């Protein structure tokens with residue numbers, strides 16, 4: 001192959017080469033066009049021949065020629081090196097510049113790409129400089145030259161180092177564009193397949209057979225006016241299902257009113273549910289309708305019903321039997337037309353056995369029991385939900401991130417005792433804390449390790465679809481979700497914890513052992529929002 005003849009060592013010439021190289025690199029984002037063009041420039045104007053850019057593969061252990069000028073296809077293909085092997089491997093491993101003045105006398109020079117016989121008969125040299133990114137060698141730029149030239153090796157090194165830095169930036173931009181495109185492709189794919197799925201219509205993502213079965217059941221019962229009891233571990237989507245049932249019922253368009261019975265103190269809960277008349281208790285400066293009244297014509301969703309006191313349970317039973325409420329301090333029966341959906345992460349059957357839950361109320365509420373599967377039973381859904389949350393949070397926090405290799409399988413192998421809410425939290429933390437543009441398996445590992453160590457709790461989990469017989473005690477690591485009734489001192493405690501967490505609600509909820517929703521609900525109740 002014809003190799004261009006060198007031109008003398010001239011600073012103006014080098015400035016011209018650099019300005020031409022900058023121009024070439026700026027003209028296109030296609031590295032396979034711009035980098036060989038720059039290597040051609042080095043050959044034609046500086047006598048630095050057969051330039052090649054060698055880059056590592058994904059594992060970082062094998063290096064190969066990615067871009068070249070003056071090499072035949074076969075020569076390029078032969079240019080594969082192990083890390084540390086030969087001159088190229090050495091430069092990549094150490095990040096140091098290497099000059100071989102006479103390649104025939106250097107045993108480390110491997111003639112891997114170009115055979116000696118095809119080179120000029122004069123003494124041939126090889127100069128290799130690292131392509132540095134973030135202070136680490138990311139590749140190697142190497143060239144041949146005829147040793148016996150007036151141009152000093154030092155001048156070649158100087159020029160090649162600047163060109164290597166420019167190529168490094170081109171490669172960095174190319175990688176970023178590739179990652180972002182990949183991210184958009186992943187996103188598109190997730191959205192496209194989600195749109196094709198029936199479940200997306202209710203905002204309930206998942207393709208696993210157990211979830212689709214639960215969705216099917218929920219759709220079927222939606223049309224009736226029957227009372228539904230949703231059972232499932234914390235974070236399995238009980239509220240989402242309750243909303244979906246409402247939206248698929250003839251009551252759609254009427255109010256969907258939700259009360260979290262575990263999130264507010266008992267005295268407040270009664271007033272919240274049934275309302276009060278003016279003067280009914282200190283602070284009742286005007287009369288107010290309760291949530292049961294507010295839900296008239298629609299659906300009342302009672303979350304964490306297992307936490308309701310026995311006294312309030314009897315009042316709820318009256319509401320269900322007579323379909324009317326009496327405000328606190330009032331004596332008038334107010335008729336309400338509501339459908340009731342309840343949810344509990346507790347085994348209510350056990351509550352009945354222990355005398356903490358009324359049997360008659362249990363039968364009233366348990367007309368249609370619907371079990372929501374925990375995430376660990378939902379084959380394939382972790383990956384789907386992780387992508388969905390990645391998309392949600394990158395959008396919300398204005399970041400561009402993709403999932404690195406190994407992340408999906410690590411997420412899939414995690415036990416997810418806090419279910420979808422826990423996965424949601426983990427993905428949000430990953431989006432907020434990952435510094436680079438790729439969430440690596442190590443970032444996730446770090447978050448999951450923390451997840452597994454924060455406040456180990458033992459909680460009773462309703463794992464029995466029929467609510468009879470078997471009950472299971474399960475370790476519940478770290479989702480910060482032990483349910484507890486609230487104490488009256490809550491507003492102050494909430495404020496203190498919020499201050500301590502500098503307003504970070506996720507952290508505050510975790511400290512208080514509440515879900516984000518419970519905290520949100522309490523802040524709203526106490527006027528602290």
Ligand SMILES: Nc1ncnc2c1ncn2[C@@H]1O[C@H](COP(=O)(O)OP(=O)(O)OP(=O)(O)O)[C@@H](O)[C@H]1O
Nearest residue numbers: 203204205233234235236237238239240420421515
């Ligand atoms: N299938 C799903 N697809 C997408 N997001 C979901 C799905 N199920 C639940 N989520 C999200 O997970 C979080 C927890 O869901 P939800 O509050 O409905 O669970 P829950 O079972 O009612 O929890 P808890 O028992 O703690 O009140 C919410 O942010 C919800 O939007």
